[in-house]
Amino acid sequence: MGREVGCGALRAAVLLAMVVAAVAAAPAASAAPALRIEPLTWNVIGLDHNDVSQGPNVFLVGARVCNTGDAAATGVSTAFVWDSDNPLVTLRGTPTLALGDLAPGQCADAYYDVAVARNPAARGTARGYHIEATGNGLGTVSTPRPRELFVQPILSQNRNDATAVTGPTEVVVGQTYQYETVAATSPQGFPQLEVFLDFPNTIFRILDVDVTYGAPSGATNDRIYADACGWESDPTSSDYLSCVGPPNYAGGRVGGTVTTVYTVQIVGTGTATMMQTILDISGGSYHYNADFNTATPGVEQITVTAVAPPDLAVAKTHTGDFTVGVPADYTITVSNAGSGPTLGALTVSDPLPSGLVPVAAAGAGWTCDVAGQDITCTTPGPLAAGASSAITVTVRPEAAAVPGVTNTVTVATPGDLDPDNDRASDPTTVRQLLPGLTVEKRAEPPGGQPVAPGAELTYTIVVTSAGQATAHDVVLTDPFPAGTTALAVTLDGVEVGDGAAALAAGLPLGDLTPGTARTVTARVRLDPAAAGTLRNVATATATGVVPVTGTVSHPIAVVAGGAPQLTLAKTASVAAAAPGDTVTFTITVANLGAATARQVALTDPTPAGLDYVPASTSRDGSAVADVADGRNPLADGLALGDLAPGQVVVVQQSLRVASAAPGAAIINLATITTADVDQPASTAVTIPITASGAPPPGQLPATGARDHPREALVIALCLLAFGVAMIEISSWPALRP
Known part of the structure; x- marks a missing residue:
């Protein structure tokens, strides 16, 4: 007997060691997403108790999906599934919604539109349903089952009053907007209350709901449905459609002034008129706001048109090479490649690179301003889908633009679908066709040395074409200073007749190809009465190339009859x-x-x-x-x-x-x-x-x-x-x- 106990203990010890080793060798659990889903809305819908043509018949039914895991859940989506048949209760809109990716701890809401046929036979009927969610690599989770939507007869109630609805009436697919509704109920509120705008999920995706109530004071909510008393929605329960507690708001009632702010994303095009509905239970009967039947835009209803987004594209072009000093044009073409018109102003920004001086900018329907190097053009639009508009920008290239520049332009408008085609660059070759003349001048005796009255002085002037192109029609001008008499002027060693007058008026040097030079010498005699400092300047110009340029040599000074000390x-x-x-x-x-x-x-x-x-x-x-x-x-x-x-x-x-x-x-x-x-x-x-x-x-x-x-x-x-x-x-x- 003792031997058997010893063997058993040994086997147990060995087994424990194996388990410990296996646990130690097992890899650590990796992070993973996990989805949870819960209903967001009341299970009560309805039709007018007396006249089915009156009152609301479209109700929001929704669920909230949360990622309770420790890794991102990708590709999350929801689906609305009917669990029973009832042709009088149907789904309006899409049954599946893409919620995108959910980070750990992040939640997203999915709202669906359920419509009740305006048929008296619909009152008192129900239809079973659930909403399920899944994601990439994940299983499916569902709201509690069985659950159903019960069609109650509802009475119009004057004490329920929709007082305001505000928000944009023209929206663009892909953009996010906010709408606000204000409603009033009895001051003490109700055990159950639902206030909503019936956003169609084919156009709107509700991203967030923020509700404040007047009663209890300071009460808030993050969904359209306020379960104040603790409602039983399980159709198998004997307490079905009644308050069972515990209460979720003080006193088990909620209401008063109800302000709801919706944050929505536009997911499709179309026009929708949305009604503000107030639904409650009190004294065993169900009610809706009586002003639903006399809806006023901006009070009980709002009509919104959603259009496809514009997709502006911009192109910038020019013709040929640019030349320094010669005005040239760029053409900026703005086109709408989207399927909807622009809804706001269009702005074109064209910051010119260094070396391009803005001269003008204009286009039909555009207002253009030039500030320094920046050109900005605006138009109120709209620019229809498939349409285009052009702007001409005139610039004057400078030497700093040689050998070329790249000019980049951008365009912007609210709701633009694709920013990738909102920028365009235009590389431009800029040629330097200026002569690029240089002038070198020296004196013998050298400048600054005293020269006695009556003595001779020789100036040597060298004009060189230092540019990239031929300097055409070069002219050298050098009037002799007072107090001197010209003796002889030569051009490349050949005497020029009446050279003094020629130099004073401008001595033609002809065309100078790049790297070539011409040399002018001038002998002068100082007059007997010459005194002080004599200064003169040689200037070379070239014509035939725009613009005409001049190059001035350093001044040469000689001292006649002595020097200052x-x-x-x-x-x-x-x-x-x-x-x-x-x-x-x-x-x-x-x-x-x-x-x-x-x-x-x-x-x-x-x-x-x-x-x-x-x-x-x-x-x-x-x-x-x-x-x-x-x-x-x-x-x-x-x-x-x-x-x-x-x-x-x-x-x-x-x-x-x-x-x-x-x-x-x-x-x-x-x-x-x-x-x-x-x-x-x-x-x-x-x-x-x-x-x-x-x-x-x-x-x-x-x-x-x-x-x-x-x-x-x-x-x-x-x-x-x-x-x-x-x-x-x-x-x-x-x-x-």
């Missing part, structure tokens, strides 16, 4: 300075030469360690205004103008020692420039100053105290030079008596 001197008002002291600098600019110095400018930025004293700058005793932001007017350069031979300009300004450390050297540099090529770019002079706030070494103050060996001495040294003031600042320790 600028000098610069700078002094400081003190030989020593300490932090907080003010130093006045005097800058003297003089022209010691024999010619006028043109466009002289003085620059003297404030060095670190010194602060500019506002309104302290003067020229020849007259105040010089500070820069707008209060800066030193010499910091960026003070224009002194032209200085005649012998003219002297004196500029003064004050700077305050601010942050110089003891022993620091502060260098204040002044610079002058002139437009004359014979002057250096700048010249400078320096004044080094060693300074302190103490008396110079030697005898101490009247106290008779003598120098202490450890006390520092400050030696102030003022060395006058040109253009730079150097200030050395030291501290003077306290003197011992």
Whole structure:
């Protein structure tokens, strides 16, 4: 007996080990979707108790499908299935609805339209049904069975009142819209209440329902049916069609002012007039809103037309290559490839690439605006299905567009079905047909060197075709400056008769192919009375190619009878300075030469360690205004103008020692420039100053105290030079008596 128990225990242990090993070796369960479905609507439908031609006969019947799994459910769809026969109760619209994909935890609603024949025999009948759902790779789930739709006799009730229905009356397939209804019931509400617009599911798919009730205060719902009391809808139950609880709203009643917002997607075309229906039970009888029979648009009903979406397409074309400077046209063609007309404005946007200058844009029925490089054209439409409309955009190519650009245009309108054909690009070749002339000019003696009156001067001018195409009808113009007499002009070594007049009026050089050049020389003699700086400019132009272009050489300047000679001197008002002291600098600019110095400018930025004293700058005793932001007017350069031979300009300004450390050297540099090529770019002079706030070494103050060996001495040294003031600042320790 004990042996049998031991074997049994061993077998059990082995079996347990095998189970544990199998469990450990088994792969982890993978994520999977799972569907659940529940009914959304009341099982009571009906016909008018007295006159079947009155009152509602179409009712929404729906279910909610949720993905309770942990993976997406794809290709979810629902189907309405009849479980019994009743020719007086039928389905209007499509029996299957595609809900798409559902993420984990996501739900979607499916509503169907059930119609009751306006036949007295329909009252008191029923028809069994269920709604089922499935998805890719999933089984089928169903609403509870058995269930049926029971046709109750319903009474018109004045206390139920549909007060408003709002929303768009023209819609486009594929778009999403919202509709709002407002209804009123008795203030205390009803045990069962259903308020709805009978959206046909061939045109509308109800995506969301958001309901608020006046009673109980703050009550809400996410479906059209409010089961306030806990309704029994199982036809096999002895409590069928009665309240069994528990209540879903406080007091088991709901109603008052009922506001419902529907979010719908348009899934098909057509026109539908939808009625607002209020259905309730109270005191053992069923009721509907009496104003259903006298429906007013915007109150109890709304008519909506759904059209197929437009599908705008755009194309952009041009003819041939574009040429720099020559206006050219693009043609933008907007067409409606959809099966419905546009319902809103059409907008064409054409941002031109760099190198294309917008000139004009126009099209029949279009309003076009140009802002910078952006062209925008709009039209209110509509553009019928299959129709097209054109816009012409005129541009002027510039050199920046060579060798080519790509111009892209877009079109937009509300409800456009396919955005992929709303953009078009047009690659464009742009040719540079301008001559691209260059002019090089030199003088002998070289520009800037003095030439004595009566001496000869030779100019050499080289005109080169540097473009990509032949420069046609090239003309060189170079009038000689006053104070000279022309001696000879040659073109490529061949003398040109009356060359001076020819150059002044324009000397024809003919056509220049790319890379070729022509050389013009001109000998002139300075007149005996010539003086100052002589300047002249050579200009080349080409005609026959649009547009005419000109290339100007750098100005050549020679000095007749001498040259300007600028000098610069700078002094400081003190030989020593300490932090907080003010130093006045005097800058003297003089022209010691024999010619006028043109466009002289003085620059003297404030060095670190010194602060500019506002309104302290003067020229020849007259105040010089500070820069707008209060800066030193010499910091960026003070224009002194032209200085005649012998003219002297004196500029003064004050700077305050601010942050110089003891022993620091502060260098204040002044610079002058002139437009004359014979002057250096700048010249400078320096004044080094060693300074302190103490008396110079030697005898101490009247106290008779003598120098202490450890006390520092400050030696102030003022060395006058040109253009730079150097200030050395030291501290003077306290003197011992």
